[in-house]
Amino acid sequence: MINEAFADVLVEGDACGQTAIQAGLTSPLAVIIVPLPGSPPYIHRLNKIVVHGFLLAILQDSVLNPAKYSKNEARKSIMMKLLYLTDTHIRGSNPRNRTDDFPATLRAKLQEVAQIAAAEKADAILHGGDLFDLPTPELPLVADCIRILMSAEIPIYAVAGNHDMYAFSPDTLDRTMLGFLHNLGIIRLLQPGKRLYLSDDRVRIQLTGQHFHHAVDRRDPVLDYCVDKLDCDFAVHMAHGMLLNKPFFRDTPHTLIKQVAPFTEADVTLGSHAHFGYPEVRVGGKLFINPGSIVRLSHQPADINRIPRIVVLEFGPTGLAFRYIPLQSARPGREVIDLSGPDVSRAREKCIVGLAGTYEDGAIGRDLKGALDDVSEKRTVSRAVRDEALRLIDKYRRDTE
Numbered sequence: 211m212i213n214e215a216f217a218d219v220l221v222e223g224d225a226c227g228q229t230a231i232q233a234g235l236t237s238p239l240a241v242i243i244v245p246l247p248g249s250p251p252y253i254h255r256l257n258k259i260v261v262h263g264f265l266l267a268i269l270q271d272s273v274l275n276p277a278k279y280s281k282n283e284a285r286k287s288i289m290m291k292l293l294y295l296t297d298t299h300i301r302g303s304n305p306r307n308r309t310d311d312f313p314a315t316l317r318a319k320l321q322e323v324a325q326i327a328a329a330e331k332a333d334a335i336l337h338g339g340d341l342f343d344l345p346t347p348e349l350p351l352v353a354d355c356i357r358i359l360m361s362a363e364i365p366i367y368a369v370a371g372n373h374d375m376y377a378f379s380p381d382t383l384d385r386t387m388l389g390f391l392h393n394l395g396i397i398r399l400l401q402p403g404k405r406l407y408l409s410d411d412r413v414r415i416q417l418t419g420q421h422f423h424h425a426v427d428r429r430d431p432v433l434d435y436c437v438d439k440l441d442c443d444f445a446v447h448m449a450h451g452m453l454l455n456k457p458f459f460r461d462t463p464h465t466l467i468k469q470v471a472p473f474t475e476a477d478v479t480l481g482s483h484a485h486f487g488y489p490e491v492r493v494g495g496k497l498f499i500n501p502g503s504i505v506r507l508s509h510q511p512a513d514i515n516r517i518p519r520i521v522v523l524e525f526g527p528t529g530l531a532f533r534y535i536p537l538q539s540a541r542p543g544r545e546v547i548d549l550s551g552p553d554v555s556r557a558r559e560k561c562i563v564g565l566a567g568t569y570e571d572g573a574i575g576r577d578l579k580g581a582l583d584d585v586s587e588k589r590t591v592s593r594a595v596r597d598e599a600l601r602l603i604d605k606y607r608r609d610t611e
């Protein structure tokens with residue numbers, strides 16, 4: 211029997227048999243072994259020798275890489291874990307509704323994320339966009355936050371959100387902090403339309419991503435939210451846009467999960483942008499998850515009463531599993547959000563989205579003066595502001611021509 215055979219080998223003090231038992235190889239198939247160079251000739255003392263290709267390969271591997279087959283690592287070798295968080299909105303000052311020290315809160319939350327990554331032995335961190343609240347946020351806090359994320363010592367993959375770029379244009383990313391970190395190789399921005407593969411010994415994951423851009427939720431949603439699955443066990447897609455589980459305000463462009471579910475082959479679509487998140491949705495075996503932003507910026511009850519959370523995704527030979535991890539460092543909403551002030555976040559978002567809708571597809575570039583006239587009329591911007599804007603634009607044009 212194989213166990214006896216291993217016991218024999220163990221008596222000989224052989225690393226191969228020992229690691230095989232630690233790896234849980236107790237199948238009664240029986241054994242082994244082509245001695246590696248330098249191995250002792252114990253093989254002749256085994257009573258029964260049946261070479262089984264699969265076991266043989268693992269055992270050879272286990273001799274060459276014993277650490278991989280130690281008890282703690284055995285589980286890891288058949289599973290990949292990804293940790294997902296989104297909409298961190300890193301900024302060095304307090305948002306209007308927050309009463310706490312917002313930068314300190316960000317550092318604490320990211321520290322907790324790094325600790326979870328270590329405790330879970332995650333293989334990578336995924337970020338759904340709006341890593342930063344501004345395209346070029348304050349450097350000291352960026353340094354703190356990125357150093358904390360890097361302390362997890364695993365790759366960080368991300369898509370860019372509307373706050374990470376200028377003018378809803380991913381073309382501007384090279385001039386932003388997120389693009390800068392990508393160019394340094396510290397954060398790896400997924401490239402729309404391209405597949406990236408993460409693979410373990412037995413699991414291969416296809417990772418794709420779509421940055422925010424001015425036409426998200428306005429053009430055919432299949433272009434942004436749907437992918438084909440090729441040459442992998444699992445496909446994961448991240449897109450920064452207003453992908454929702456149920457209809458929203460008519461004047462806010464959004465896409466419903468049911469519109470895209472039939473057309474994507476992604477096993478998991480990771481949502482962002484909609485800060486409150488929603489319970490996961492399953493459609494025909496496909497999973498749509500948005501845990502919500504890890505910071506609460508509005509004072510709507512749905513935001514105040516939720517606890518920010520991240521997601522751990524596990525991919526193994528038997529399928530995929532996920533669980534939410536609420537952040538311990540998140541204090542009750544009422545302790546950090548000022549309930550008395552006006553909720554400007556929704557009004558501001560509506561205004562910005564409304565403007566973007568008015569000037570699609572480069573209309574701003576073609577007729578900037580007309581657009582400014584239009585905006586100043588709609589938003590009651592003073593004539594002086596409009597004229598100053600035009601003067602600056604003229605100057606910019608002259609300087610760049």
Ligand SMILES: [Mn+2]
Binds near residue numbers: 297340371483503
């Ligand atoms: Mn956001």
